[in-house]
Amino acid sequence: MAFAFAVKEINENLNILSNVSLGFHILNSYYTAGMTYKATLNLLSTQKRFVTNFKCHHQSKLIALIGGCISEISANVAIISAIHKIPQFTYGSFLPVKSIRMQFPFLYQMVPNEANQHMGVVLLLQHFRWTWVGLLAVADDKGDQFLQTMVPMLSQNGICSAFIDRIPKRAYFDELIDLMIKHWVSYVIVSDKKVNALFVYGEPPSFQILRVLLFLAPFLSLPPLCKVWIITSHWDFASLSVQKIWDIQTFHGAISFTVHSKQPQGFQKFIQTIRPSWVKGDGFVQDFWEQAFSCSLKVYNGLGERKKVCTGEEKLESLSGILFEGKMTGHSYNVYNAVYTVAHALNKISSQHRSFRGSLKLQDVQPWQVHHILRRIAFNNSEGDTVSFDENGELVTSFDITNWLMFPNGSVVRVKVGRLEPQAPQGKQLAINDDQIVWHQSFNQMLPLSICNENCYPGYSRKKKEGEKFCCYDCAPCPEGMISHQKDANACVNCPEEQCPNKEQTKCIPKDVNYLSYKEDLGIILTILAISFCLITSLVLGIFMKYKDTPIVKANNRTLTYILLISLLLCFLCSLLFVGHPGKLICLLRQTAFGIIFSVALSSVLAKTITVVLAFMATKPGSGMRRWVGKRMADSIVLSSSLIQVGICTLWLSTSPPFPDFDMYSLDREIIVECNDGSAFMFYCVLGYMGSLAIVSFVVAFLARTLPDSFNEAKFITFSMLVFCTVWLSFVPTYLSTKGKYMVAVEVFSILSSSAGLLGCIFFPKCYIILLRPELNNRDQLIIRRK
Template sequence: MVVFLVVGLVLLPLAMCEVPLFKCPIRDPLPIIHKYFKSGDLIIAAIMSQIYTFCNPITFENYPSEELFDDLFHFNPSRTYLASMELLSTQGRFIPNYKCDAQNSPVAVITGPNSNICLHTAAILCIYKIPLISYGSAPRMDSKTQSVFFHQMFPNQAHQYMGILHMLLYFGWTWIGVISLNDETGERFVQDFIPMLSQNGICFDFIVTMPAIAFSSEIIKAMAEGVETYKIVMGSTAKVLVLHGEIQTMIIIRLFIQLPEGEDISVKATGKILILTAQMDFTSLPLQRNWDISFIHGAISIAIHSMELSGFQKFLQEKNLTSEKEDGFIRQFWQQAFVCSFSDSTVEKGETCTGEEKLKDLPGSVFETITTAHSYSIYNGLYAVAHALHAMHSSRFKHRVTVNSRQWNLPDQEWWQLHHFLKSVSFNNSAGERILFDQNGELVTEFDIVNWVTFPNQSFLRVKVGKMDSKAPPDKMVIIRDNAVAWPAAFNQVQPLSVCNENCTAGYSRRKKEGKPFCCYDCLACPPGKISNEKDMNECSQCPAGQYPNKDQNLCLPKDISFLSYGEALGISLATVALSFSFITALVLGVFIKHRGTPIVKANNRDITYTLLISLMLSFLSALLFIGQPEKWTCLLRQTAVGIIFSVAVSCVLAKTVTVVLAFMATKPESRMRRWVGKKLSSFMVLSCSLLQATICTVWLATSPPFPDFDMHSVTETIVLECNEGSVTMFYCVLGFLGFLATISFIVAFLARKLPDSFNEAKFITFSMLVFCSVWVSFIPTYLSTKGKSMVAVEIFCILASSAGLLGCIFFPKCYIILLRPELNNKGQLIKTKN
């Protein structure tokens, strides 16, 4: 039985293409089948080169303009349906659904490269269960019956989209433009691909479609739309354009690039990088033969993985007109490609064709002699059919039966059963690659990443600069050799940056611009205390504990340990002052002890005076507890010691003041105050006040005592070693009780300041308590407003200042009389009334 293996590449709407869609003729693709069929049993029809298979040689001179544009831009489904039905009709006679030469039935159809062609072909041929092999982008099948008989030499497009996504992320291109076809495939691309990019931080300056022309009457409208689209694309700040198209799209793009020459367009073209999907290839019209192709220089395209076939280029370069009988298109193609005409041609065009012209002499923009992805897919598709036929033929021989010593063949298998063998076909092609389909009938393969490099002579190269493996981990899905990529001339061979705005450098964070895509943002400096150590941080982060931001707020530096030490000037100064005042206090105490028998020392309870001087001396020395690295014992003693010592000192002052008042009142006749004047009252007041303060401190130490701590936040660049007060409430209770005693002492002394004694101690006590209260009232806001070791210095200053105020105001006048005016130190001067 004679079988036609029909390659149904029905591309009549592209009949005007001068550059063929596929790369070369394939020499006898089915040698393995010839072992099982006699010569002539198998006729391989329509398996010819891309050079001329579908390029109908129609010239502009004899082609009406309206029909020309109809064929250029309108992929007419009726022509595809017609060609599909012709395969089912008697050869040479077109009678739909009638075929008398059953021996010429097609067993499979290889279709493509346009998805619409595949879809329209499947609509007819799948009714007859004829297996279809598509080497172009697969259409979306609405019928399960169609998809059963459909086999794709084109991998799943989802893998391609994922690869483009990872490539954009690899180069850091987050601000792009998208151009798609104005048809169902373009809509599906936008629906599937755009959300994927948005979810991964890539946004769009524009998403436009290429103008569609259904009829010649719409050319003017389409040109106007094209101008507006051109302005959007070229006026965009996006440097990267993702272009989704199919085999015919390059023709439209080349027309699109020519718009500025025919229109007054003020937008200046800027450098753009094209990212082309795998469905696209370089095609053109005769009109475009000499058009500039530099626009594609530096473009990056995704292509189905392919390898150069052995002997492929040599076969093409030696191609001549001897195959005219087998291919009715070659003469017309020859005239188109070499701009010549044969002597018997009705169309006179250029010089006379000799037939000796060589395809290798044609520039790459007219004809390529390499194996492209589409050529490679056709080659593998043909061999897939051959191996499936071989498997089917072998299976048929296995089912012979023997009856009465004679072999009988079971009924022949139907050709539609070939699809079962196509699904399971697996073989190594002549390039040594494994070819097989997955469970969905899709080819299992990788994608190549191709960089386009053009030359002034209108030729170009497709340089493989990487690969894309959908089965690899996400971080290894795309592998690119950066140094092999040739970028467009506008970028001076430097990888371009395509972002909405400049990256926010370290030390800044992003803030979204209102009304703009999420990739567009302003850069704000990090607030104090925070850093950003990477580009384009959404938020600034706090430095870890123990570190602080540097001046540029892009790095965390370790903090220095800080405390008021004896090794620094402030610590030395305060320690010196404290020791000096304690030494002076000791001298005053020595003077009073030496002159303890004099009236001025004996007055107002000598023991209370000694106690006051000792407490003042201890208060000066207690300031030393605040200097140096905080330890556990120093933290326990600091505030409690100061609170108790000052309580003793202030209670002594209060006792002396009360003693003065009672002594004056006791001088009146028949006064009952005489029994209160004496040491017992003064001692009782000092002991009771001191014990009450000691009780408060004991409760503090028992419940929540102070402890050494680290203050990491008060001072930016340092870690402050401090004594944590533990219970702030108890701390202020100690200060509050001390303030209460000081206030009572001041009020009593103030009321007694005008008593008529020559040595009225109440006046001096008034001044001393005024100084004491002023110092400690100013201490609280100052203490709360300072940070770090400055807080310790403020407290030391308050201790020294208040103690010095008591010492100076109360005892210096007495020392002056004792040492410099001894004549005044007598009993007569002690009590002297006013006139």
């Protein structure tokens, strides 16, 4: 009908081939090679006489061929047309031969290379995330070639073929039962519930055979196929007349790639004028009319079965869509454009001759002369679509993605839901509107799943199943510290250094900053303790300064007492350097200030202890130690002991000073903001020197604890040094076993507790006597105790 309509339009158009009429012959190939060759040779012989390779008439007519619908017919026609250099236009499909342009230089394909459709199907499957699909291919050479191309292509794009089954090319009705029995096992495989997407590769005869197999399935107690059928432009839902009452809702929701088409104006009106008597000798329309309406155009007077007589006025629109759609389909649009391509080529040849050589009779034009025009032809058809061919003689066009709707009353509706543009940039070839697609009723209008197993959701990664295709996998949870943020991730990934996985391990979130802050409970408690001890120390210092002339204060070197109290006050204050966000200056001061101040305090304690020992030894008759007793001796001990620690800290700061640092790895979910010691060796040298001072003080005080002195501090110093050493010996393993703010808190606690130990053990007993037992704080009491 599209062929006839195009010829009618051109003959009535004065702007194309004026004074020239196009005619046409339509010949049936019967899907056999013999009839195809015979039909083609008929066109090259005298009309109504079959004499091949001879021209037995004087009338010359220029011939172009359009056909056939399937690749085999096109190839058979091309073998003969190539010999005579006759232009041939295929509107269905053609064998994808690499050297097709060399073998058939006069062939023009109204359908682009099917590789474009294969690519489109892959993009479609990826779009819907269908990775477990079935392949049905026609059982011939073209089907073999399709599978050899498609299976690796699917695999390269992350899609697996769940199964591969072959559709018979064609069969006679008496073979169908045997065929169905042979395909029983295949049918069960195809009905696999996991496989909801079927990619079918075939041509109209294969579809008719498939319909027969589906029709017979219920009689063999086989389940219905509720699938998404994905088909290429070669396929056409054409039915035999015997199939017109068969249910076709199995294919409801099918998706096909069809060559972009439109509905030319006037075509619907043209269709409505068709009658059995439309053209004399047109057996196609008459045969169709009888089979479609189940009537006869002839009146039978014999004894045979009498059929209903056709009136010739039956309405085509009353027929089911599967039998007669009444619209220009993709194949019809290709034929329509092929006719116009020939007309425009002839028109251009005629125009060129009129411009340069006068009028030309088209009867004198040889077929081979048309090709140099056809290869470069480009025009807009009546609907505004551009028609042109590439260097391979293939139509340059796009594909419509069509959703097929099959209704119980037999009507068929094609809905364009997307487009495939093979020439578009990578990633933009496929455009599809998911909301417009109507799926098979069994899916309840939900997007069908076609996967081997359930998706691996974020937080999990795919784990290969041994002995199975890569699309079949187990889901393994991501290891600790890793995430996957998409479905079916091949592997879990690590977060950036500054981020960590969330609880579900589906995304990376910023790590919390970890340092001992003034805003948190631990920091607040340590700060309150440090300030409280500072106040207590200040109070003790004030008491000693107020009662500086009392015997108990004068007895143990007031200067050393003041130095010790001030150094303890500074120790409590320096603990505040460890609380808060560490900066560059803070990091330089933290350990060095703590080490020097503590060394001054310990040096003062050591000087006090040595002073007690020397004072006792100097009281013995004839002792030479009297000259060593005095303020100068104590000051030199404090100064020399402190300067050694100052030297160690100076060396530390000049070689490898502490600096602010970020520890990304010690804690999984936190970034530790810390002061890097720079040199751990120097840090432990500072601690070691303080430890040595404490040990010497402890030993000397322990030896002097029994000396007969009324205000002997040796006992208190011994106990204070015991507390000090206990605290710092337990500090080292605790410090090394903790991370982040708790490591800092351990050091702050050690500073506070050891300083508080010195303060409490040495000064609280004296404060008790000064404030609560003043009667003991006098010279007479001192003399009595000495006696």
